[in-house]
Amino acid sequence: MYPLNAWYAAAWDTEVGRSLLPRTICDRPIVLYRTAEGAPVALTDTCWHRLVPLSLGRLDGDDVVCGCHGVTYGPNGRCTRMPAQETINPSAAVTSYPIVERHRFVWIWPGDPAAADPDLIPDLHWANDPEWAGDGEVIQLDCDYRLVVDNLMDLTHEQFLHADSLANDELSEAEPEAEHDEDSVTLTRWLRGIEPPPFLAMQLKRKAPEYRGPVDRWQIIRFTAPATITIAVGVAPVGTGAPEGDRSAGVNGHVLNTVTPAAAGSCHYFWAFTRNYHLGDQGLTNLLRRNISRVFTQDSDMLEAQQRAIVANPDHEFYNLNIDIGGMWARRIIDAKVAAEQGREPTHPSLLTSVADTTRRSA
Numbered sequence: 001m002y003p004l005n006a007w008y009a010a011a012w013d014t015e016v017g018r019s020l021l022p023r024t025i026c027d028r029p030i031v032l033y034r035t036a037e038g039a040p041v042a043l044t045d046t047c048w049h050r051l052v053p054l055s056l057g058r059l060d061g062d063d064v065v066c067g068c069h070g071v072t073y074g075p076n077g078r079c080t081r082m083p084a085q086e087t088i089n090p091s092a093a094v095t096s097y098p099i100v101e102r103h104r105f106v107w108i109w110p111g112d113p114a115a116a117d118p119d120l121i122p123d124l125h126w127a128n129d130p131e132w133a134g135d136g137e138v139i140q141l142d143c144d145y146r147l148v149v150d151n152l153m154d155l156t157h158e159q160f161l162h163a164d165s166l167a168n169d170e171l172s173e174a175e176p177e178a179e180h181d182e183d184s185v186t187l188t189r190w191l192r193g194i195e196p197p198p199f200l201a202m203q204l205k206r207k208a209p210e211y212r213g214p215v216d217r218w219q220i221i222r223f224t225a226p227a228t229i230t231i232a233v234g235v236a237p238v239g240t241g242a243p244e245g246d247r248s249a250g251v252n253g254h255v256l257n258t259v260t261p262a263a264a265g266s267c268h269y270f271w272a273f274t275r276n277y278h279l280g281d282q283g284l285t286n287l288l289r290r291n292i293s294r295v296f297t298q299d300s301d302m303l304e305a306q307q308r309a310i311v312a313n314p315d316h317e318f319y320n321l322n323i324d325i326g327g328m329w330a331r332r333i334i335d336a337k338v339a340a341e342q343g344r345e346p347t348h349p350s351l352l353t354s355v356a357d358t359t360r361r362s363a
Helices: 145-153 155-161 198-207 282-312 322-342
Strands: 008-012 021-025 028-034 040-044 058-060 063-065 079-081 099-102 105-108 133-141 177-180 184-194 215-224 228-237 251-263 266-275
Touching: 008 021, 008 028, 008 133, 008 251, 008 266, 021 251, 021 266, 040 099, 040 105, 063 079, 133 251, 133 282, 145 155, 145 215, 145 228, 145 251, 145 266, 145 282, 145 322, 155 282, 177 322, 184 322, 198 215, 198 228, 198 251, 198 282, 215 322, 266 282
Parallel strands: none
Antiparallel strands: 008 105, 021 028, 028 040, 058 063, 099 105, 133 266, 177 184, 184 215, 215 228, 228 251, 251 266
């Protein structure tokens, strides 16, 4: 269901500290913590001795002590101490996962550790770039992580699900330009000469308080396998050159999204919203985070309801529309990577773009 030879966000950097944080990632129980020097550690959250969760134990220096019998493990996963005996069984160990801290996230590689190249970590530099300001959250969702990918790759749903904040009637009429390769998909959509939706109008008013006319709106969505999506969004006054590349007269934002599978039908959804104007205005940062959080609550309710319907209707055949092209390409890439790891041919159907497609999706 998900590639293992990939970097997944395990936590925000502020979530990992000198306490034991349990988290399920790709069906693997993980315990996260930091050493005394601040280095992040990720171990299997299951004691070698009797399978007790290590997260129910405690830290002793940089070692994890099982809370049931005291078997102790170092950051490399090797047992360092056993109760009532001096000789340590040489097989006593738990898995220590490759882990890297970058872009305000702690990333874990659940697959072959020899293939864990930090250069493959998705680019979310806006999260801690000094020229951008913003914040975000993590949402625990009871749905397949690919449903979140589908949702983010098709923003025409804003016209209906987010009618009070992000809607434009022109959204479903503006066909995006699509590009893709074996690792990524990019969709670019422009809406020219429109009324700005409330969320973007509020931001433009702060930057250009005197302007009241129509705007050019953009959405540039980039999917990077297996489940990271960045969305460049914004509006600028008509005639200021935004479609030609000069967006300085408008408000620019980046919605950062990375989704980590937990188990079948559940995932961790990390998001942030960043902007490149009024960088020192913490009140604005808090306001934007609250607004986006409310929007994503609407998404969460819909996605979990969709997951329940999928479980209740296992034989239902999904039908794709033109608006699904981004999600279809993303799923095709995910499927190809899973198939390659498993040594088989991809099972994802061929990608078609006609409204009459009857391509069945895995879900």
